[in-house]
Structure formats: C-alpha cells, structure tokens
Amino acid sequence: MATVTAVSRSAPEWRGGFGRLWTAAVVSRFGDALRAAALPLLAARLTDDAFAIAAVTACGYAPWLLFGLLGGAVADRVDQRRAMWTVDAARGLLVAGFALAVGLGHASIPLLLVLAFALTTLQTVFDNASTALLPSLVDRETLGGANARLMTGQQVAGGLLAGPCVPLLLVGGAFLPFAADAGTYLLAAALVASLPARPPGRQPRPAGSTLRAEIGEGLRFLWRDRPLRAVCAATLLCNIGMGALIATLVLHVTRWLHAGTAGYAAGLTAYSAGSIAGGLVAQRIARRAGRVRALLFVGAVQTAALLLIGCARYLPALLAGMLLLGAMSMVWNVNQVTLMQRRSPGPMAGRVASAFRTASASGAPLGALLGGAVAGAYGPNGPALLAAGTFALAVFSLIPAGKPDVSVVAPHDGATRRHLTP
Incomplete structure (x- = not known):
C-alpha cells in the first residue's frame, strides 16, 4: 500500500516580493474592512427597507457574473503586477470621491449601489x-503556507x-471609514508597484487567438477537473448562504438581538478572530485529511x-457561531485557493481562477437578495437558517470528490490522500 499525500510543509520566503505583496494585501484589507462594516450601517441609516439594504451587498457581487471571466483572461494577457497597482490606484481615487460625497451629505442608496458595483x-x-x-513569488511547495499567511494577515x-475602529471612526463622521479605505x-x-518586474512566464498567444477562445479554455479545464468542479x-452553495447572512447581518444584530452597533462590530470581530485561528490550523488539517476532505469537515462545522x-437569540451565541464560522x-x-493554484497550468492560472470565482460567486448576489426577502418575510434570523441549509447541501455535493478514487492530475496537488495498491 502506498499513500500519496503532497501537501506543502514549508514556509514561504519573505524576500523576493512575497513580503511586499503580503504587506500590500494586509494594508488594503484593513481599509476594506472599514468600508465593508460602514457601508451596511450607512445603508441602514438611509432606509428601513431590508431589500434595499441587501441590494447594496448584491451589487458588490454582481460584476463577477458580468465581467469575472473577462477579468481572468485579461490577467493572463497583461503584466499582473502592473494590473494590480493600476486597479488599486483607481479604487483609491473612487473611494476618496465617495468619502467626499458622504462628508458633504450627498450619500444615497443609488450612490452606494454604484460604488459597490464599480x-x-x-x-x-x-x-x-x-x-x-x-x-511566481514563492516556491510551488510553499503555496499552501503562503496562502495561509496571506489570508491570516488580512x-x-x-x-x-x-x-x-469602525464605531470610533463613525463618531468623527460617516465619511471617515471611506477616507481611510x-x-x-x-x-x-505603491507597494505592489515596487515589486520586482519579472519576465512574463507565458508562451506567445497563437495568431488569431481571441479573448472568447481563451476564456473557453479556462472554462473547459475547470469542468474537466473533477475535484475543482x-x-x-x-x-x-456556500456563497448563497453567506450572501444571505452577510447582507442582513446588521439587521440580525441590531433588530433581532437588539445589540446595537457595538454588537454588530463584536460579531465581525469574533468572525475575524476565528479566521486567524483557522489560518493557524488550515495546513495541519490538510496534511491529515487532504484538501477536499478537509472541506467536508469544514462544511459540517459551518x-x-x-x-x-x-436559533439562539443571545449575543454570546452569535459571537460563538461567528467565531466558528470564521475559523x-x-x-x-486556504485549501480551496491552494488546490486551484496547484492544479491550474501556469499560463491559464488567471482564466481558471476567474472561471472558478465567476461560477461560485454567482451564488452571492442571489443569496443577498434571498436574504433580504427572507428577512422581510420571516424575520432577521431567517437568512442564517437559510445559510445553514445551503451549507448542508454543499457538504453532500462534496462527498463524491472526497472519495479515494478521485483521479490525481498531479502527484503533488494535495487534492486527496489517495491509497494505491501496487
């Protein structure tokens, strides 16, 4: 009997660009978290309509359905470093303009919808x-550790x-979280722009190659790869549930639990604390079970x-649940992204990632709208119960991929602990 278990065990080197990429991701995530927490609070101040509040979150997911595949094809064609810093600069100017509008008292639900979409x-x-x-910044065998450190730092x-910080900033003005973002x-x-320029590791495109054809290649690869599919x-399925929960969490905390803004911030903090703990054990769980089976365990706990x-109408129950959910x-x-990176051919990495994200992210706007409808019809706790149902379905859908007979594309993909008989 032989066992194939190829899950990275080494830590990535901070030199060579990874340290700067990590710092840029962490700094940007700090600002994103300020905006993500302040946006639904601002929406709740502007309207009492649960569906309108949920629509703000839905608009934050919808572009993946419209432009996700195109974004992946573009990422495989251009200098990825340059694309990243250009996009971040554009987003910085966009959010700065929104902060100015909020500070001048011109905030409105339509403006929030436009910002989220853009x-x-x-x-x-x-x-x-x-x-x-x-x-391209870390060794292949350290991808799992790099993803864990990147996500944990974020x-x-x-x-x-x-x-x-959100409640404190809001005391100084509704515009401050957005200005900080x-x-x-x-x-x-600036940090991404300072990364060392690397020669493109891609082969020249065939003459006459089109974005449409290249997008099709990424979609076909994803469909044919059984674990990734x-x-x-x-x-x-998970994103449908999370979309419903996230879009209405502010209503769940402030109107069902009556815990106010502080309770909402505490829930977000509990989720993040759990995420940090999850980042510390993600690789350990993958080593023991394989990446797909790790996802089965995770889905059941979620x-x-x-x-x-x-079900529990107590703030401590919410905090415990958010802690577990975050972990x-x-x-x-970590396991999903690492599995995708390790099974995707280098020249197609952007397209496979975009196909995966577009297909999976399509559930989030649907979930956000469902969450708003369910909260309005059955109460603010309804979306959490809806999410529990979609996560249970996700666990069942993963069972075939976690069986030992999953085909192994590469011996070091970490997809499963496959037992082979000589």
Missing part, C-alpha cells in the same frame, strides 16, 4: 491577477484591528455554527 468590477481584474502572480488587519488602496498600489459547486446563530471559512479558503 469597486467589484475593478476587483475582477485584481483578484485574478493576484492569484496568478503569487505562484484577517488580523481586517477584523481584530479594523473592526473595533481610500488611503490604504493608494498605499497598497466539485469544490466550485460546493463553494457556489452548518452547525449557522444553526446556532439562527472554518479560513480553512476552506
């Missing part, structure tokens, strides 16, 4: 370029540091956490 449209290029760039900055985008752009479907959030979400993200 930022995510730019993000379709940035995220796919970032996913494709990381493997959670420290975005949750433990940014979360408690603009500054972090511009700083991150199964994980993508499961992530789609389902239980969502049931706790939706398992980090384990899921």
Whole structure:
C-alpha cells in the first residue's frame, strides 16, 4: 500500500516580493474592512427597507457574473503586477470621491449601489491577477503556507484591528471609514508597484487567438477537473448562504438581538478572530485529511455554527457561531485557493481562477437578495437558517470528490490522500 499525500510543509520566503505583496494585501484589507462594516450601517441609516439594504451587498457581487471571466483572461494577457497597482490606484481615487460625497451629505442608496458595483468590477481584474502572480513569488511547495499567511494577515488587519475602529471612526463622521479605505488602496498600489518586474512566464498567444477562445479554455479545464468542479459547486452553495447572512447581518444584530452597533462590530470581530485561528490550523488539517476532505469537515462545522446563530437569540451565541464560522471559512479558503493554484497550468492560472470565482460567486448576489426577502418575510434570523441549509447541501455535493478514487492530475496537488495498491 502506498499513500500519496503532497501537501506543502514549508514556509514561504519573505524576500523576493512575497513580503511586499503580503504587506500590500494586509494594508488594503484593513481599509476594506472599514468600508465593508460602514457601508451596511450607512445603508441602514438611509432606509428601513431590508431589500434595499441587501441590494447594496448584491451589487458588490454582481460584476463577477458580468465581467469575472473577462477579468481572468485579461490577467493572463497583461503584466499582473502592473494590473494590480493600476486597479488599486483607481479604487483609491473612487473611494476618496465617495468619502467626499458622504462628508458633504450627498450619500444615497443609488450612490452606494454604484460604488459597490464599480469597486467589484475593478476587483475582477485584481483578484485574478493576484492569484496568478503569487505562484511566481514563492516556491510551488510553499503555496499552501503562503496562502495561509496571506489570508491570516488580512484577517488580523481586517477584523481584530479594523473592526473595533469602525464605531470610533463613525463618531468623527460617516465619511471617515471611506477616507481611510481610500488611503490604504493608494498605499497598497505603491507597494505592489515596487515589486520586482519579472519576465512574463507565458508562451506567445497563437495568431488569431481571441479573448472568447481563451476564456473557453479556462472554462473547459475547470469542468474537466473533477475535484475543482466539485469544490466550485460546493463553494457556489456556500456563497448563497453567506450572501444571505452577510447582507442582513446588521439587521440580525441590531433588530433581532437588539445589540446595537457595538454588537454588530463584536460579531465581525469574533468572525475575524476565528479566521486567524483557522489560518493557524488550515495546513495541519490538510496534511491529515487532504484538501477536499478537509472541506467536508469544514462544511459540517459551518452548518452547525449557522444553526446556532439562527436559533439562539443571545449575543454570546452569535459571537460563538461567528467565531466558528470564521475559523472554518479560513480553512476552506486556504485549501480551496491552494488546490486551484496547484492544479491550474501556469499560463491559464488567471482564466481558471476567474472561471472558478465567476461560477461560485454567482451564488452571492442571489443569496443577498434571498436574504433580504427572507428577512422581510420571516424575520432577521431567517437568512442564517437559510445559510445553514445551503451549507448542508454543499457538504453532500462534496462527498463524491472526497472519495479515494478521485483521479490525481498531479502527484503533488494535495487534492486527496489517495491509497494505491501496487
């Protein structure tokens, strides 16, 4: 009997660009967390309509459906470093303009919808370029550790540091969280621009090659890869649930639990604290079970956490549920992204990533709208129970991909612990 278990065990080198990329990601995430927490609070001040509040979140996901595949194809064609810092600079100027509008008293739901849509449209290029760039900055065997450190650092900055700052900044003015976010985008752009320029590691495109044809290649690769296809479907179901929960969490905390703005900030902080803990154990779980089976365990725990959030009308229960949800979400993200990077051919990394994200992210706007409808019809805790149902379905959809007979594309993909008989 032989066992194939190829999960990275080494830590990435901070030199060679990874340290600067990590710093840029952490700084940018700090600002994003300020904006993400302040935006629904601002929406709740502008309207009492639960559906309108949820629509702000939905607009933050919709561009993935419209431009996600195009963003991945563009990321494979251009200098990924240049694409990232250009996008961050544009987002910094956009959010700075929004902060000015809020400060002058011109905030409105339509303006929030436009901002959310525009930022995510730019993000379709940035995220796919970032996913494709990381493997060129670290050794292949350290990808898992690099992703864990990157995501954990982002959670420290975005949750433990940014979360408690939101109520304090709001005291000084509703525009302050957005002004801070603009500054972090511009700083991150400068850090990414300072990364060492690398010769493109891609072959020249065939004559007559079109974006449409290249997008099709990425879609076909994702469909034919059994583990990636199964994980993508499961992530789609999870995103429906998370979209419903996130879009209405402010209503759940302030109107069902009556915990106010401080309770909302505490819930976000608990989620981030759990994410940090998840980042510390993500690789350990993957070594023991393989990446796909790790996702099965994670999904089951998340389902239980969502049931706790939706059924127990106590702030401590919400905090415990968010802590668990955050920890398992980090384990899921680290293993899902690493599996995708390690199974994707280098020249197609951006397109495979965009195909995966577009397909899986399509559930988030649907979930956000469903969450608003369910909250209005059944109460603010309804979306959490809806999310528990979609996570349970995700677990069942992953079971075939976690079986030992999953085909192994590469011996070091970490997809499963496959037992082979001689």
